[in-house]
Amino acid sequence: MTYVASGLLGRQAALARLTDKLNLRGSDTLYLLGNVLGGAGSISLLRHLACQENVFPVLGRNDYVASRILGALAEAASADAEELLTAVELRLLEWWKPLGGAAVLEEFFALGADARDDVLDYLAEFFLYDELSVAGQDYVLVHAGLHQFAPERSLEDYQIEDLVLYPADYRKRYFRDKTLVTAAVPCDRINPACTGGVWRGKGHIAVNWESQGRLAAVRLDDGETFSTVC
Secondary structure, three states, X not given: OEEEEOOOOOOHHHHHHHHHHHOOOOOOEEEEEOOOOOOOOHHHHHHHHXXXXXXXXXXXXXXXXXXXXXXXXXXXXXXXXXHHOOHHHHHHHHHHXXXXXXXXXXXXXXXXXXXXXXXXXXXXXXXXXEEEEEOOEEEEEOOOOOOOOOOOOOHHHOOHHHHHOOOOXXXXXXXXXXXXXEOOOOHHHHOOOOOOOEEEEOOEEEEOOHHHOEEEEEEOOOOOEEEEEO
């Protein structure tokens, strides 16, 4: 079985509750559509995920920012070496710190140099997108959307920012024969009537119930949805 979830934001206990709810087995696959990092516990969660053979993170906005900031500061071995950051990275850091970034920085720099390298190496392994075929249906998995979309444009031609920073336009269909699966926008912001954390329409599946303090997932094999408290 193939499952998609999102928005762990460092909450390893929430992941454990979700995998229990899914009864996730070794033969199953779980995709995490971004924002794995996001506050206290994020680095511990990341190191846990690195040991899981059937859980595959897709890069989200928070993960992208973390990768840039941690990578730039790693050689200085200090969260205070902001002079090493570019102007863009400084703006990202200012945005990220109050949203859990400060806790991520503290945990990251509490590690030894080798462990920090392992974290950065694993972050670099996050998928930017993935394409799947499940039960006869084709899917494109990405955190936010496909900015400046064109039907003839190859997925590998998109920049990272196109995939993680700009949410999909849920009013339009992107693919004639594929379903776009995203997780950057809570489903009840797409449609206030949406319940359960999963919204479907116009060739989209959106998986996000952060606004209700819950973690949502969908099983692509049959469309069944699941949720658990964060």
